[in-house]
Amino acid sequence: MSFHCEITKEKINTSDFMIHFKNPLHGALSTFFGIVREYNLGKQVISIEYDAFVPLTRKCFETLCTEVQTQWGIDLQIIVLHRIGRLFVGDISVAIGVSSMHRDESFLASRYLIEELKKRAPIWKKEYYAHGTSEWVKGHALCQHRP
Amino acid sequence: MMMRTKIKLFGAFRQYGNGQNIELDLPQNISLTQLRQAFIRRLLEIDPTFHQQELVSISAFADENGILHEENPVSVLGELSILPPVCGG
Numbered sequence: 002m003s004f005h006c007e008i009t010k011e012k013i014n015t016s017d018f019m020i021h022f023k024n025p026l027h028g029a030l031s032t033f034f035g036i037v038r039e040y041n042l043g044k045q046v047i048s049i050e051y052d053a054f055v056p057l058t059r060k061c062f063e064t065l066c067t068e069v070q071t072q073w074g075i076d077l078q079i080i081v082l083h084r085i086g087r088l089f090v091g092d093i094s095v096a097i098g099v100s101s102m103h104r105d106e107s108f109l110a111s112r113y114l115i116e117e118l119k120k121r122a123p124i125w126k127k128e129y130y131a132h133g134t135s136e137w138v139k140g141h142a143l144c145q146h147r148p
Numbered sequence: 149m150m151m152r153t154k155i156k157l158f159g160a161f162r163q164y165g166n167g168q169n170i171e172l173d174l175p176q177n178i179s180l181t182q183l184r185q186a187f188i189r190r191l192l193e194i195d196p197t198f199h200q201q202e203l204v205s206i207s208a209f210a211d212e213n214g215i216l217h218e219e220n221p222v223s224v225l226g227e228l229s230i231l232p233p234v235c236g237g
Contacts, residue, residue, distance in 0.1 A: 035237045052158055053236070054229055056212045083236060095237050115237060123210070123229075124236030125159030137160040140235030143208040145180070147217045 004070070004079035006062035008055050010086045013093040024078055027100040031107035033115050035095035037088050041138075045131035051085045051094065054123040058083070061122045065114055069099070072113070073106040081114060083124060094126075150175055155187060156229040160203060165194055177221040183209060187230065207232045 005021070015034065022030050037049050062081045070077050082096040097114050101107040118124075120141045129135045150173040157169055164170065172190050174183065184204050191198045208231045209216045211224055215231070222228075 051236075052162065054156070054158055054210065054231060057210055057214065057229075057231075058236075060214070119235065119237040121234070122236045123158065123231045123234055125232065126235055127159075137232075138235045140233035142206045142233045143215055143231055145208050145215060145218050147219055 003077065004063070004066035004081070006059055006066065006081045008053055008058050008062075008083050008085055010084070013082055013084060013096045015093070015096075018080065018082070018096050018098060021080055022078060022098060022100045024076075024100055026076070027078065027102055029102070029104040029107040030098060030100040031104070031111040033095075033097040033111050034093050035115070037090050037092050037094055039090045041128060044128070046090065046128050047131055048087055048089045048129045049094070050087050050127040050129070051083070052125045052127070053083070053085050055085075058122050058124055062118070065117050065121070068117075069110040069113055073110045074101060077101050077106060077110060079110070079114070081118070083118075083122070085124075151225045153225040154227045155209075156227065158229060159232040159234075160200070161207075161230055161232060164191055164198070170194065174222075174225055176225060177223055179221055180209060180216060180218050183222050183228075203232055204230075 066079045078100045080098045084094050097111050099107040099110040127135055127137045153172050153174050154169045172186050188204055210229045210231055
């Protein structure tokens with residue numbers, strides 16, 4: 002399986018992230034970085050605290066990678082990293098990279114990974130605002146019915 | 149027979165108890181609905197001002213292997229987690 006998934010307290014560095022993609026048969030690499038932004042719904046954000054149920058989040062990421070390889074090719078190389086803990090404006094919260102032989106697969110797969118991750122991974126974020134309050138961001142209810 | 153079960157708290161539920169978990173005494177093979185009711189009762193004991201029953205109703209319960217399904221009784225007690233709506237990324 003050519004994928005790597007990690008939930009980390011360490012800062013995500015784009016240069017370090019990129020050097021893992023070295024497959025000479027792959028002519029395309031799509032990356033997505035989620036970044037803490039300063040304003041959300043009109044409120045000035047100072048920082049975000051990410052919380053996760055780590056064992057299940059890792060399983061969720063691995064399931065998503067398997068789904069992607071089933072859909073767009075078993076040879077895809079995939080890396081998914083997600084930060085937990087306190088992040089500040091400009092910090093990278095999530096990094097997704099997919100390399101493939103041709104561009105179409107890597108574009109589609111990386112988009113699928115971020116969209117599904119936001120709906121299915123047990124991760125939560127609490128925004129801390131400039132005016133002193135904080136709030137857990139409302140999200141997607143997890144599916145509780147058998148597939 | 150009742151079994152002491154630890155419910156790990158995440159996201160918006162971390163404001164309750166010690167912020168890590170709360171403990172419930174539960175019978176075996178209860179339904180998810182009964183688990184939710186027991187969880188709400190315990191939260192009201194801990195904090196009589198608790199008012200997020202709606203959040204409990206849309207939250208999932210899970211063990212380390214996966215999300216518990218509405219169709220099945222909750223057979224494995226001991227340590228569970230409550231997962232409010234998610235928003236990673």
